[in-house]
Amino acid sequence: MKVVLVLLTLAVSVFGTFAQSDPSPAATPDSPQTAAVTPSALASGVPITGSLTTEDPSDVWTFDGAADQTIRVSMVALTRGTLDPRLDISLPDGTQVASNDDSGSGEFGSLNAYIDLVRLPDDATYTIRATCVGLCQGVYALLLDVVDLEGLEVLRQWASRAEATSEYSRDQWSARQAAGAPNTDGCRDSQTAWASSQADSSAEELRLTYAAPVIPRQVNVYQVYNPGSIVNIAVVDAETGDRIDLPNSIDAPANTPCPGVFTVDISDVMRPVNGVIVYLDQSVLAAWNEIDAVELVGVVP
Incomplete structure (x- = not known):
């Protein structure tokens, strides 16, 4: 440094x-x-x-x-x-x-x-x-x-680990299905994406961890079934573990196509982060909002 x-x-x-x-x-x-x-x-x-x-x-x-x-x-x-x-x-x-x-x-x-x-x-x-x-x-x-942040190296990465408040099973539809790059085709109920234990649960969290801390510039959520239940997205401070809520991170029903990517651009977080938390309220659609992968884009500090 x-x-x-x-x-x-x-x-x-x-x-x-x-x-x-x-x-x-x-x-x-x-x-x-x-x-x-x-x-x-x-x-x-x-x-x-x-x-x-x-x-x-x-x-x-x-x-x-x-x-x-x-x-x-x-x-x-x-x-x-x-x-x-x-x-x-x-x-x-x-x-x-x-x-x-x-x-x-x-x-x-x-x-x-x-x-x-x-x-x-x-x-x-x-x-x-x-x-x-x-x-x-x-x-x-x-x-x-x-x-000069524009002159710093931009890193795009997939989660190395994923956990959730609940999951449909410990293997298929489990939280770990959301780690790594997208691997699900089409808009469908897929065992290679994460799904919660209940379709109409009102308070679900998908927590993702990334190998390299970055100054975040974008989060991309890859959804493959019933998009429209994301009510908030936060990033996690790599040093303190504090949650930093992102503005404009509500993915309302009919906002993102299926399959589709919900993108949140970030300009006001200047701390290195190594985690993303996706919050969902599936009672909105009473259906599983399945997530295949979450990409974190940022500059290397």
Whole structure:
């Protein structure tokens, strides 16, 4: 990962190649740490260093961002054991856009701060506050990256595993029939697609897991019998396991032909996901809504 390599290089050479910078004036008895500070500007792809102390525990940086631009920001402690970084990004009016305390990543450093793939809401001069939690003494490296999502690799994948709230049997019409690529021909009741235990059940879930986490751009649901019962689709955050509901994911009766593919385009989820959940209410048609496969399309982070 680019950000890790850059910051590891910076950690080795921080006292050589890169000059240390402290954009915030130190607090004095006449100037408490809550006093306003003069922000310093950041440039994309240019790592800088700063230092924090218990008396002066935050630095303020700015950058000019554009609406719908995607960014990554990282803050790595170069003084180990004495600094626990935290990042906050906000608009000029103080509205918080993103924050992170601990990245939770073994590769990146679990206590370091990492804000990954945030889409900016407006054209504005944004503020990044580099601060700390508990441990507030040491040198840090800060890196802002503007990310071109269109230039990233697009990955199309079928589910590696599928589970459901119910299934017609443990083999034929089972949830695992929805894993992998489509393998059912025509519009028909087919044992090679998933079907729930009851035809008119009102609360069914088909949960699919994918091998590679991606920033999602599209979900395609391949239906081979009685489309029209999907009431919601969600993706699953690869790191936290949280469910992220997708707008415009209701497949109403007569919306999708049989056989047919119900497509949900995604533009506002910037977290890597590795799961899809399809929610169905089959009491709408009182018939089995059989699903052959679910494709997840996204960019590799």
